[in-house]
Amino acid sequence: MVVLSLVGALLTLSSVGARVFTDPQQVANETYDFIVIGAGVGGSVVANRLTETSARVLMIEAGVFQAGINEDIPFFGPLLAPNVGPWDWNYTIVPQVALNNRTFPYPRGRLLGGSSSLNYMVYNTASRDYFDLVANITNDEGWTWDSLVPYMMKAQRFTPPADRHNISGEFIPAVTGFSGNVLVSLPGYATELDPRVLETTSQLEGYPYNEDMNSGDQIGIGWVYSSIGGTIPKRSSSASAYLIPASDRYNLDVLIQTQVTKVFNTGLNGSQALFTGVQFSAGPDQPVYNLTASKEVILSAGSIGTPQILMLSGIGDASDLAQVGVESTVNIPDVGKTLQDHPLLPNQFFVNSNNTWEAAKRNATLAEEQLALYNSTGTGPLVDTVCNHIGWLRIPDNSSIWETAPDPTFGGPTYAHYELVFSNGFVGPIQATPDEGAFMTVISNLVSPVSRGFVKLNSSSPWDSPLIDPAFLKEDIDFLMMREAFKSAVNFVTAPAWKDYLIGPFGTVNATTDEEIEEHIRSITTTVWHPMSSAAMGNGTWGTASSNLTVLGVSGLRIVDGSVLPIIPPAHTEAPVYIIAERAADIIKASWGL
Structure with a gap:
């Protein structure tokens, strides 16, 4: 199989379109309307949409082009993390x-692509x-579900599953995008x-079938959407979905292997400090360069990198x-202090089968044979991510746990x-495969946690990793919700459907x-690797950004x-x-009349 890499696509077109640089000196004397920091989902979307106009855009990415062949093959993608190559920031939590x-x-x-190039591709x-x-929360109707549906459609392009099976009843076409950038599909290899x-x-009661969990009502058990597509199904990252389509545009430059060390004040816009300066370097012993965006800087370094850069710039507590x-x-006390993540609890069971993942791992x-089948026909077990079905479920309103703390979803029936x-x-x-x-695994993920942790500077050096505390299950109500999620996982496999297949718990x-149960949770729980909300839009009394994503108290600096x-x-x-980035691009265009 010949895999067209992102670097190949960009370099092939760089003579007539986007330019890719690895030496910061090569952009030091250029001028740009916008500087985008980070080539993950947010940055890739914004860079693509802004270069649809005549605006000149520089994207600065700290990392490498790509992680190699495993980045593209869906089933192998999760093997890239954690901490196994230069494509990872190598963070460790406190x-x-x-x-x-x-x-x-x-x-x-x-x-390039950020965590969308390493994740499990569930969409x-x-x-x-x-x-x-x-x-x-933000007092902005632009963030309602109905307002965002057009952006959901704009982002995704539904493609047939690899095995071309009949998907009637597995998704709802009326709520699905068919002409967007990110290839999205349903599972293409059946399992037992x-x-x-x-x-x-x-x-069993309490586990209804949901025909399409992306319809606005996510409650129930249904088929997984994944960011996978193509004749030979491959990962559809923000790099392949948004950067490659923009690679023929003369007004996009991409600087990689270069880290932004801070943003800085370049003057005043009325009474507010104007933060349109960007400082960057290829390494701690390398020269430092400065550039100023003529319009604004878009900070898309992710839930760890964004607050870190803000704090290194003096914006924080x-x-x-x-x-x-x-x-x-600029004193903004909430920068980095509102971090949230989803705790993950794996629950494994022995099963009566010869067709689980362990078979190929041991043979x-x-x-x-599976790799050859994938390469030659684009079929077989390697075409999918790690699951064919997931379920989104609510703890009953009359549960006794709500006597100890309020429901964080405020009783929203679709939440x-x-x-x-x-x-x-x-x-x-954190467990070795026996x-x-x-085996089969029923993972319990707490997706509406109350606990908030932090991202804090470990030192004044941009080359030191920050202190990261996701505060997993810190609040008692989170622990109680996770306990209910564990009980639900165990209950699910008591249905008659599992008789003669499930042998027992591991x-x-x-x-x-x-x-x-408490000890099981405390000793096995890890993370879904979903850090979010560390530089959050607030409501006027707290937060880091306004509802139009600009950093509070300054001008020229926006978070996407x-x-x-x-x-x-x-x-x-x-x-x-993807959804907030697509709306952000329209907000930015409108603010500059593009």
């Missing part, structure tokens, strides 16, 4: 008090009640779990900055508290008492990435960032 003081890696993409648009809550998951929806020797320029000949993910093999981010046995999944959402979405976070 010890988690509620997780027995454990710490673990926190992978984030450091390459969810969250729910109507979630986005309506965002609109309520599929009929059992679907049968359970009619055998003045007292915290003083502790690491950074002079305060090199079988693995080679999930937790997610179940059904995987045809052993999934355990040498023997066949390890501490056999927990039955509250004490045993997942850090800006005021509350973490009940979704795998790729699609919500």
Whole structure:
């Protein structure tokens, strides 16, 4: 198989269109209307949409071109993380008090496409009640579900699944985009779990079938949408979906392997400081360069990088900055202090099967056959991500846990508290796959957490990783919700559909008492790697950004990435960032009359 890489596509066209640089000196004397910091989802969308106009755009990305062949093959994609190459920032979180003081890696993409080039490719648009809550928090009707539907459609291009099976009843065409940038599809390889998951929806109460979880009502069990497509199905990242289509445009320059160290004040716009200056360098021992955008700087460095750059620039809590020797320029106390993430609890079960992932993992000949099948026909188990079905579910309104704390979803009937993910093999981010046995995993993800952590500077050096605390299950109500999610996962596989297939629980999944369940949660829970909301839009009394994404108290600086959402979405976070970035591009164009 010949894989057309992003670097190949960009360099092929660079003589007539977009230019790609690895030396910051090559852009030092250029002029740009907009400077976009970060080539993840937010930055890629904005760079594409702004270069549809005559505006001249520079994108600066700290990372590399790509991560290699595994980046493209859907099933292999998750093998890229964590901490296995130069395409990762190699972050580690601080010890988690509620997780027995454990710490673990926190992978984030450091390459074109950002984390969309490393993630598990699950594509969810969250729910109507979630986005309506965002609109309520920000006092901006532009963030309601109905207002954002056009951007959802604009971002995605639905493509047939790899096996071309009949998808009637598996999605709703009327709520699906067919002409957008991101290739999106349904699973293209059936597993033994599929009929059992679907049968359970009619055998047990509380697990209804949902024909399309991207319709605004996410509640129920349904087929997974993934950012995968093509004749030979491949990952559709923000790089392949937005940067390659813009690679023939003369007004786009991309500077890679160069890190932005801060943004800086270049004057005044009325009474506000104008932050249109960008400082950057190829490394701690390399020259430092400055550029000024004639219109504005768009900060799209992600939920870790964006607050870090703001704080290095003196924009943040003045007292915290003083502790690491950074002079305060704009005192915004909430910068970095509103971080949220989704805790992940893997629950594995022994199954009666010869067709789980473990078979190929333990048999090199079988693995080679699967790869050959993928390369020659674009079919087989490598065409999909790690699950064919997921479920978004609510804890009942009359549950006793709501006597201890309010419902974080405010009772929104389309807004999930937790997610179940059904995987045809052993999934355990901090567990080694056993040498023997066949497995299935029902993952419990808490998707509406209350807990908020932080991103803080570790020092005044931009080359030092920040301190990252997602505060997993810090609030008691989060722990209670996760306990309910675990019980739901165990209950799901009691349906008659699993008889003669499921043998029994693995390890501490056999927990039955509250004490045993508590220890299972505290010792195994990790993360879905969905950091969000660390530089959030506020409501006038808190926050980092306004509802039009500009940084509070300054001019010329805007945030377009997942850090800006005021509350973490009940979704795998790729699609919500595409949505806010598409709207952001229109906001920016309108503000400059483009």
